[in-house]
Amino acid sequence: xxxxxxxxxxxxxxxxxxxxxxxxxxxxxxxxxxxxxxxxxxxxxxxxxxxxxxxxxxxxxxxxxxxxxxxxxxxxxxxxxxxxxxxxxxxxxxxxxxxxxxxxxxxxxxxxxxxxxxxxxxxxxxxxxxxxxxxxxxxxxxxxxxxxxxxxxxxxxxxxxxxxxxxxxxxxxxxxxxxxxxxxxxxxxxxxxxxxxxxxxxxxxxxxxxxxxxxxxxxxxxxxxxxxxxxxxxxxxxxxxxxxxxxxx
Amino acid sequence: xxxxxxxxxxxxxxxxxxxxxxxxxxxxxxxxxxxxxxxxxxxxxxxxxxxxxxxxxxxxxxxxxxxxxxxxxxxxxxxxxxxxxxxxxxxxxxxxxxxxxxxxxxxxxxxxxxxxxxxxxxxxxxxxxxxxxxxxxxxxxxxxxxxxxxxxxxxxxxxxxxxxxxxxxxxxxxxxxxxxxxxxxxxxxxxxxxxxxxxxxxxxxxxxxxxxxxxxxxxxxxxxxxxxxxxxxxxxxxxxxxxxxxxxxxxxxxxxxxxxxxxxxxxxxx
Ligand SMILES: Nc1ncnc2c1ncn2[C@@H]1O[C@H](COP(=O)(O)OP(=O)(O)OP(=O)(O)O)[C@@H](O)[C@H]1O
Ligand SMILES: [Mg+2]
Numbered sequence: 433x434x435x436x437x438x439x440x441x442x443x444x445x446x447x448x449x450x451x452x453x454x455x456x457x458x459x460x461x462x463x464x465x466x467x468x469x470x471x472x473x474x475x476x477x478x479x480x481x482x483x484x485x486x487x488x489x490x491x492x493x494x495x496x497x498x499x500x501x502x503x504x505x506x507x508x509x510x511x512x513x514x515x516x517x518x519x520x521x522x523x524x525x526x527x528x529x530x531x532x533x534x535x536x537x538x539x540x541x542x543x544x545x546x547x548x549x550x551x552x553x554x555x556x557x558x559x560x561x562x563x564x565x566x567x568x569x570x571x572x573x574x575x576x577x578x579x580x581x582x583x584x585x586x587x588x589x590x591x592x593x594x595x596x597x598x599x600x601x602x603x604x605x606x607x608x609x610x611x612x613x614x615x616x617x618x619x620x621x622x623x624x625x626x627x628x629x630x631x632x633x634x635x636x637x638x639x640x641x642x643x644x645x646x647x648x649x650x651x652x653x654x655x656x657x658x659x660x661x662x663x664x665x666x667x668x669x670x671x672x673x674x675x676x677x678x679x680x681x
Numbered sequence: 682x683x684x685x686x687x688x689x690x691x692x693x694x695x696x697x698x699x700x701x702x703x704x705x706x707x708x709x710x711x712x713x714x715x716x717x718x719x720x721x722x723x724x725x726x727x728x729x730x731x732x733x734x735x736x737x738x739x740x741x742x743x744x745x746x747x748x749x750x751x752x753x754x755x756x757x758x759x760x761x762x763x764x765x766x767x768x769x770x771x772x773x774x775x776x777x778x779x780x781x782x783x784x785x786x787x788x789x790x791x792x793x794x795x796x797x798x799x800x801x802x803x804x805x806x807x808x809x810x811x812x813x814x815x816x817x818x819x820x821x822x823x824x825x826x827x828x829x830x831x832x833x834x835x836x837x838x839x840x841x842x843x844x845x846x847x848x849x850x851x852x853x854x855x856x857x858x859x860x861x862x863x864x865x866x867x868x869x870x871x872x873x874x875x876x877x878x879x880x881x882x883x884x885x886x887x888x889x890x891x892x893x894x895x896x897x898x899x900x901x902x903x904x905x906x907x908x909x910x911x912x913x914x915x916x917x918x919x920x921x922x923x924x925x926x927x928x929x930x931x932x933x934x935x936x937x938x939x940x941x942x943x944x945x946x947x948x949x950x951x
Contacts, residue, residue, distance in 0.1 A: 575771075577767060577769055577771040578771055578773060580741065580759070580765075580767070580771065581765070581767065581771035581773075582784070582788075583740075583741075583758070583759040584739060584759045584760070584761070584763060584764065584765040584835075585761055585784060585785035585788060585790075585791075585834070585835075585838055586760060586761030586785060586788050586789075586790030586791055586838060587788050587790070588788075588789060588790075591788050591789065595784070595787070595788075596773070599773075599775040599776075600775065602775075674775070675818075676774055676775045676776075676818045676819075676820070677774075677820075
């Protein structure tokens with residue numbers, strides 16, 4: 433009861449602030465639609481294009497992140513475990529990571545066109561570099577004492593990998609996934625803003641050209657909530673898989 | 682009590698490490714033997730090379746010259762015949778107390794069925810007073826409990842040797858004394874050949890058959906001291922006159938070596 437109240441309180445506060453802004457006269461009320469106007473528009477759009485937009489956007493994120501993480505996990509693993517390789521590869525990784533994926537969108541459009549492949553490539557790029565860094569930073573922090581202990585108990589190299597290194601890598605894998613998801617989501621909307629017919633970014637972009645502020649708000653709020661839900665789901669998964677850890681992330 | 686057959690033999694062992702200023706000699710021509718079911722403590726100034734010698738017995742390192750043999754055979758690498766208790770314990774945080782103890786028995790080298798594993802776990806949890814924490818995560822354990830868990834995990838694979846590197850260093854005085862008694866009790870039940878590194882003169886005397894006092898780096902043997910007290914030993918031993926005499930003798934040796942070390946570092950910096 434108390435918990436629910438505490439969870440709801442900041443949202444209600446935001447809602448109040450939103451109304452206050454609308455009615456305060458500080459800004460032109462026409463530029464800030466009221467929450468209930470946005471809600472009505474949301475219901476309307478749900479019967480129209482919004483479900484497809486949400487589906488397209490989430491699907492792109494999932495495909496991109498999964499491809500990115502599937503590669504980031506083994507690569508991050510090798511870089512984290514072998515210090516010598518890391519010394520040479522680290523600057524390269526950091527070079528590519530420093531490039532904002534959004535800045536690459538024009539180039540990707542030239543090479544891959546404007547269809548699904550282009551977006552998948554951008555998201556793959558974004559989630560790979562976000563994920564690989566988290567992964568190898570995490571792995572390189574793993575204390576070698578556990579490997580030594582396992583050896584003194586008679587473990588072979590393969591047993592050490594399966595029974596010591598993998599369990600220790602799981603939390604880092606989940607963190608990498610979370611970070612990649614966040615980055616990919618931000619990048620996706622940007623890429624849809626530039627070139628897409630469907631998706632939440634496209635919805636916002638179209639609404640912008642027609643000055644439909646309420647639709648822009650619907651789009652933005654959807655983006656926020658979907659990202660929040662994904663993160664919550666991942667956090668729950670993390671809690672299940674690594675209950676041995678005190679605090680997760 | 683140096684009667685049994687030789688189990689661990691250090692034969693003219695020397696170890697040096699490469700450093701920026703050339704090779705640094707750490708262990709310099711050390712020879713001694715540890716006999717069957719003997720308890721040998723190694724004591725000496727910090728940084729002299731005690732852990733280094735133990736790492737060679739454990740199989741993590743190779744001698745630069747000379748040899749260390751186990752039952753006359755050279756040491757190829759780490760193995761479950763030598764249980765190692767590390768100073769930082771190395772309890773696996775992703776496994777419960779019971780799973781930690783069972784770990785060695787799930788490996789190919791010592792694999793046991795679930796029933797045997799359960800039995801072994803129960804036995805050592807009882808012995809180490811961990812029964813109420815079978816399914817607890819290690820992060821919930823106190824320092825003393827972690828120490829006991831490390832010991833239980835090492836014991837579960839039935840090692841013939843126990844190599845302990847300052848195992849009680851992180852414990853408070855009461856827990857430490859309780860752990861020493863527990864160790865003696867466990868050793869009385871299942872005899873092992875033990876090499877223990879410690880900084881505590883009292884601990885070395887209370888636990889061991891013999892004490893090897895090492896010099897400052899490059900470390901050599903300063904003196905090997907027989908501890909004449911019969912087992913089982915009890916806390917009252919600490920109060921005896923002989924214990925006191927032995928203590929001041931060993932303490933003097935160690936203090937002298939610390940003085941040598943201090944002088945050396947003065948020379949280096951001066
Ligand atoms: N891998 C290594 N490379 C270079 N030098 C090393 C290495 N391992 C140990 N040393 C050096 O060898 C010396 C002895 O180290 P060792 O850990 O054996 O000391 P110790 O007697 O166990 O000390 P303490 O009582 O403080 O644990 C130290 O000066 C240390 O810096
Ligand atoms: Mg040491």
